Amino acid sequence: MTQTTLSLKEAQQQAQGLREQINDHNYRYYVLDDPIIADASYDRLMQQLKSIEADFPELITPESPTQRVGAAPLKVFGQIRHELPMLSLDNAFNEDDLNDFDRRVRERLGTDSAVEYACEPKLDGIAVSLLYEKGALMRGATRGDGTTGEDITLNVRTIATIPLKLLGEGWPDRLEVRGEIFMPKEGFERLNKRAKARDEKVFVNPRNAAAGSLRQLDSKITAKRPLDIYCYSAGVVEGGELPDRHADILERFKTWGLRVNPELRVVKGAAACAEYFSRMSEKREALPYEIDGIVYKVNRLALQEQLGFVARAPRWAVAHKFPAREEMTLLKDVEFQVGRTGAITPVARLEPVFVGGVTVSNATLHNMDEVARLGLKIGDTVVIHRAGDVIPKVVRAIPDRRPADARDIELPERCPVCHSDVERDEDEAAARCTGGLYCSAQRKEAIKHFASRKAMDIDGLGDKLVDQFVEKGLVNTVADLYKLGAEPIASLERMGKKSATNLVNALKASQKTTLARFIYGLGIREVGEATAQSLVAHYRDLEAIKSATVEQLQEVDDVGPVVAAHIETFFKQEHNLEVMDELLKVGVHWDEDTGQEEGVDQPLQGEVWVLTGTLHTMTRDEGKAVLQKVGAKVTGSVSAKTTALLAGEKAGSKLTKAQNLGVRVVTEDEFIVLMQQWGV
Numbered sequence: 047m048t049q050t051t052l053s054l055k056e057a058q059q060q061a062q063g064l065r066e067q068i069n070d071h072n073y074r075y076y077v078l079d080d081p082i083i084a085d086a087s088y089d090r091l092m093q094q095l096k097s098i099e100a101d102f103p104e105l106i107t108p109e110s111p112t113q114r115v116g117a118a119p120l121k122v123f124g125q126i127r128h129e130l131p132m133l134s135l136d137n138a139f140n141e142d143d144l145n146d147f148d149r150r151v152r153e154r155l156g157t158d159s160a161v162e163y164a165c166e167p168k169l170d171g172i173a174v175s176l177l178y179e180k181g182a183l184m185r186g187a188t189r190g191d192g193t194t195g196e197d198i199t200l201n202v203r204t205i206a207t208i209p210l211k212l213l214g215e216g217w218p219d220r221l222e223v224r225g226e227i228f229m230p231k232e233g234f235e236r237l238n239k240r241a242k243a244r245d246e247k248v249f250v251n252p253r254n255a256a257a258g259s260l261r262q263l264d265s266k267i268t269a270k271r272p273l274d275i276y277c278y279s280a281g282v283v284e285g286g287e288l289p290d291r292h293a294d295i296l297e298r299f300k301t302w303g304l305r306v307n308p309e310l311r312v313v314k315g316a317a318a319c320a321e322y323f324s325r326m327s328e329k330r331e332a333l334p335y336e337i338d339g340i341v342y343k344v345n346r347l348a349l350q351e352q353l354g355f356v357a358r359a360p361r362w363a364v365a366h367k368f369p370a371r372e373e374m375t376l377l378k379d380v381e382f383q384v385g386r387t388g389a390i391t392p393v394a395r396l397e398p399v400f401v402g403g404v405t406v407s408n409a410t411l412h413n414m415d416e417v418a419r420l421g422l423k424i425g426d427t428v429v430i431h432r433a434g435d436v437i438p439k440v441v442r443a444i445p446d447r448r449p450a451d452a453r454d455i456e457l458p459e460r461c462p463v464c465h466s467d468v469e470r471d472e473d474e475a476a477a478r479c480t481g482g483l484y485c486s487a488q489r490k491e492a493i494k495h496f497a498s499r500k501a502m503d504i505d506g507l508g509d510k511l512v513d514q515f516v517e518k519g520l521v522n523t524v525a526d527l528y529k530l531g532a533e534p535i536a537s538l539e540r541m542g543k544k545s546a547t548n549l550v551n552a553l554k555a556s557q558k559t560t561l562a563r564f565i566y567g568l569g570i571r572e573v574g575e576a577t578a579q580s581l582v583a584h585y586r587d588l589e590a591i592k593s594a595t596v597e598q599l600q601e602v603d604d605v606g607p608v609v610a611a612h613i614e615t616f617f618k619q620e621h622n623l624e625v626m627d628e629l630l631k632v633g634v635h636w637d638e639d640t641g642q643e644e645g646v647d648q649p650l651q652g653e654v655w656v657l658t659g660t661l662h663t664m665t666r667d668e669g670k671a672v673l674q675k676v677g678a679k680v681t682g683s684v685s686a687k688t689t690a691l692l693a694g695e696k697a698g699s700k701l702t703k704a705q706n707l708g709v710r711v712v713t714e715d716e717f718i719v720l721m722q723q724w725g726v
């Protein structure tokens with residue numbers, strides 16, 4: 047759209063109007079988190095403004111919202127001396143440290159009463175200083191060494207959430223805003239995924255990605271990076287005043303269009319700070335950005351002044367750090383574990399180390415490819431990462447610390463448990479024990495899988511108990527479980543009469559099951575819960591599944607040639623057929639013809655659905671599982687038989703085809719509403 051018919055004056059008026067609207071929407075979107083227009087409408091306003099500015103370049107101002115896309119590359123960064131030093135914070139590593147901090151504050155202030163603290167997340171990003179003069183962003187600088195930083199003005203100007211012009215009124219003539227620039231987790235994942243796909247270097251964490259993005263000599267690159275900011279204090283203030291409490295200053299910042307962390311809370315006393323800390327620890331994983339602790343700040347500025355500084359850190363604030371997620375330790379040995387399907391997994395035995403809030407002494411190394419990728423040797427110093435409830439991982443070795451007697455890690459030629467041969471397929475990362483159910487490790491794992499919650503759900507049959515059953519020769523196959531009496535169970539370690547009776551009852555209760563649970567419980571390679579459900583939905587009974595050929599099996603959703611071959615192989619083995627017969631003989635049964643969970647209505651019985659595009663609130667597999675649960679058949683392509691198409695973002699040819707055929711199209715939002723109606 048060109049505006050050549052406009053006079054300069056009209057163009058100026060229109061540009062002005064558009065800028066105001068766009069700035070208002072930016073404010074609502076970025077600061078209030080409350081947008082009132084769709085992204086597409088916003089894009090249109092932006093497009094109109096760009097088009098006017100293209101026709102009348104003389105109207106472009108540095109504050110125009112169009113000017114965030116990046117300027118010409120910089121040769122080197124200029125240096126900026128901070129007018130007031132940018133301080134760092136002392137750390138507290140536990141509640142005692144926090145209480146000591148609070149005690150020192152009260153002693154210095156000469157008070158016994160609880161001090162008011164502002165509590166806020168400590169963001170894991172890059173500290174910056176933004177200088178506003180008469181409301182216009184004049185300069186952006188990194189913290190540097192606290193005294194001198196780098197001039198990153200052009201780069202910070204590209205960050206959409208940093209206002210080029212302050213909104214509202216009442217800002218001091220000169221105002222230095224300080225805050226943390228960070229990369230949200232989602233943007234970080236996206237950036238790294240793209241880098242990986244292009245075989246480019248990936249960033250190790252969001253903090254590094256933010257730092258790397260901000261220190262680009264070419265601000266056009268910065269402009270493309272998903273950076274964001276939370277402002278957390280004021281530096282220089284001239285020609286105006288700010289409120290006399292920290293939290294009120296940040297409230298005022300918001301009215302000027304500056305982003306402030308919404309988790310900020312004002313509390314009284316150290317106990318309330320500790321409470322905030324534990325609440326945020328729980329919330330940490332769910333936050334869309336990385337934090338590495340909590341900062342407590344004395345809220346009243348008059349008291350902050352009274353407290354002053356020691357060296358480079360204020361006495362009025364402290365950073366209470368979360369336990370580190372990465373620690374170094376020694377790789378003492380590597381042992382090999384045998385899984386249910388015989389896969390042999392190298393497991394790192396570590397010098398115990400406290401990381402991510404727990405002591406870790408083992409970590410899986412997945413397979414020999416991973417060992418090779420990490421370039422590990424026994425005796426190495428390694429970095430362990432543990433976040434949230436995720437299993438600890440070895441992320442890298444430190445080659446400089448390798449001792450002269452470090453040993454290579456070698457895959458054993460024989461199974462460490464049953465001494466059968468170990469084989470390694472060319473195209474598979476896993477090595478396998480060929481012992482099958484002769485191998486007691488595989489037997490144990492098969493029984494644990496059979497008993498697990500998503501399979502037969504045998505309450506009270508824990509791993510330790512299964513190990514004892516197998517070691518004592520009480521149980522050889524899963525069918526033997528149902529032949530156990532209370533007495534032999536009661537004689538085992540840590541078992542009594544009562545727990546033995548409970549287990550026998552639980553075994554009895556588990557006999558009534560569903561065909562899908564039964565199939566899943568058999569532990570056929572690569573047949574997970576969803577595939578088991580697809581098999582049942584397709585064949586409806588066990589005999590039909592047992593006798594299906596590899597070709598027929600591939601008609602089932604989800605089942606490709608590899609899985610089909612695993613299924614066929616499983617049902618060809620005499621031993622497996624015997625165990626299945628035994629299971630039925632000892633009382634395992636299910637309702638014929640449904641194969642579905644009891645108690646779930648099947649409103650979509652008889653319907654055929656197809657999924658396409660990207661879903662945001664679930665994976666396609668999850669969407670598919672939901673549909674199958676409520677009775678729908680899910681297929682891979684749209685035809686006249688299709689009842690409905692669940693279309694996520696960027697849906698392509700399937701969507702067009704559905705529209706041409708007049709097939710009902712369901713969006714993800716509509717699907718979420720439907721799921722509520724179906725009660726899933």
Ligand code: IVH
Binds near residue numbers: 166167171365
């Ligand atoms: S206040 C004198 N608040 O932590 C007060 N800092 O070790 C100094 N940081 O360089 C800063 N989140 O990069 C403050 N909510 C927050 C913060 C925060 C992260 C960083 C900042 C600073 C470092 C201090």
